[in-house]
C-alpha cells in the first residue's frame with residue numbers, strides 16, 4: 847500500500863529539460879527502496895514507481911485488465927502481481943502473464959539521479975476513458 851500519491855504537479859521542483867524529454871523528480875531513492883512501491887501523480891496521471899532488481903520502474907497505476915489498483919499488488923521476480931486476479935506483468939516489457947487477454951502494462955522511462963527517481967513526463971498522456979459496453 848502506498849498511501850496518498852506524491853503529486854508532482856503540486857511540487858515546485860524544477861523539471862529537467864533535454865530535447866523532447868521532460869524529466870521530473872517524483873520521489874527519493876531511499877523512499878522507493880524502503881517501500882518498493884510508491885504512488886505518484888504526474889501531469890494528472892496516476893502511476894506507481896517500483897523498485898525491482900536494482901532499478902526503478904514506472905508504470906500506470908490502474909491494471910489494464912480490469913483497472914485494479916496495482917499499488918496494492920506486489921513485486922516478485924521482475925513481475926508485478928495484480929491484487930485482484932492472479933495475473934502478473936513483466937516489468938521489462940509490460941506483458942501480462944500467459945492466458946490473460948489484456949493489453950500490456952504501460953511502462954514509462956525512469957532513471958535515478960542525485961538520490962532521486964525521475965520520470966520522463968513528456969511520455970505520459972492520459973488514456974481516453976472507455977465507454978461502458
Ligand code: FES
Nearest residue numbers: 909911912928933
Ligand atoms: S484486474 Fe488486474 S489482472 Fe484482473
